[in-house]
Amino acid sequence: MGAGHGHDHKVSATSDRRWLAGALAVIVIFLLGEVAVGIYAQSLALLSDAAHMTTDAASIVLALWAIRLSARPATGRMTFGWKRVEILSAQANGLTLLLLAIWLAYEAIRRLFEPPEVHGLLVLITAVVGIGVNVLATWMISRADRTSLNVEGAYQHILNDLYAFIATAVAGLVIILTGWVQADVVATLIVVVLMVKAGIGLIRASSRIFLEAAPEHLDPDEIGRDMADRDGVTEVHDLHIWEITSGSPALSAHVLVQPGHDCHAVREDIAHMLDHDHHIEHVTLQVDHASPKILDIGNRDSHPCADSHGPTHVTKNAPHTH
Structure with missing residues (x-):
């Protein structure tokens, strides 16, 4: 992690x-x-x-x-x-x-x-x-x-x-x-x-x-899709975007990485993308390897965050979704 x-x-x-x-x-x-x-x-x-x-x-x-x-x-x-x-x-x-x-x-x-x-x-x-x-x-x-x-x-x-x-x-x-x-x-x-x-x-x-709503100029769905489409990412959930104060957006999320990929490298890649493309510098990411069971269709019981908050963003290149 x-x-x-x-x-x-x-x-x-x-x-x-x-x-x-x-x-x-x-x-x-x-x-x-x-x-x-x-x-x-x-x-x-x-x-x-x-x-x-x-x-x-x-x-x-x-x-x-x-x-x-x-x-x-x-x-x-x-x-x-x-x-x-x-x-x-x-x-x-x-x-x-x-x-x-x-x-x-x-x-x-x-x-x-x-x-x-x-x-x-x-x-x-x-x-x-x-x-x-x-x-x-x-x-x-x-x-x-x-x-x-x-x-x-x-x-x-x-x-x-x-x-x-x-x-x-x-x-x-x-x-x-x-x-x-x-x-x-x-x-x-x-x-x-x-x-x-x-x-x-x-x-x-x-x-x-x-109310900790996402800033008007930031679309959480678009950002979630961009994060999920990064190389090595399987899924993004628990995505929260808010402003600490005006002009200071912040983001936190749980990112699941495909087995065999470097979690630290994926985290750094996502953080760079968020800063460069969406101008979000205050970023906190929890990054874990996805269990092979999670990739099975419908195997929701094996998901580490079965009660995750908000929508789940899955990579377009994933062979399976759950």
């Missing part, structure tokens, strides 16, 4: 923290000014943008906290370390987005029937400044490692904010030119849609990792 595994330990996240902290500073400074202007101008669109930017700031704070915590070494009962902390923060951020979207949608609908006086010029000026701020923050976060669900979530939030500020600027211009104050509400509803989209996306992505 042989077991092999590879590990993907990423380099220091110092540069990520620097870019995220810079984006956070830019956002917070603008956020404080936007809240003041939004209250004075009685613009729900500006206040909704500020609420969205608050979640952006919170997502960056959570990302910074998760990066620091996930860098702790694996010790004691935390055999994978704290790498899934970033998934917790991503899910919390997604839930916050959805809750804020519900509140803003309620306020927007209420204002459709009781529209306040909105200062279109202040809305337009603030939105234009917001566009510049978000372009800068988006660029700064794009310099960090976006394979992290945390960083990617923060990036998508800032990008959505950029779109929202564009909508708000258009609303301010419409109010100046036509006096139609409901344009402010329309811009708010656009922000709500973007928040719901981002929130659902974060919750879905983080839930897949918590």
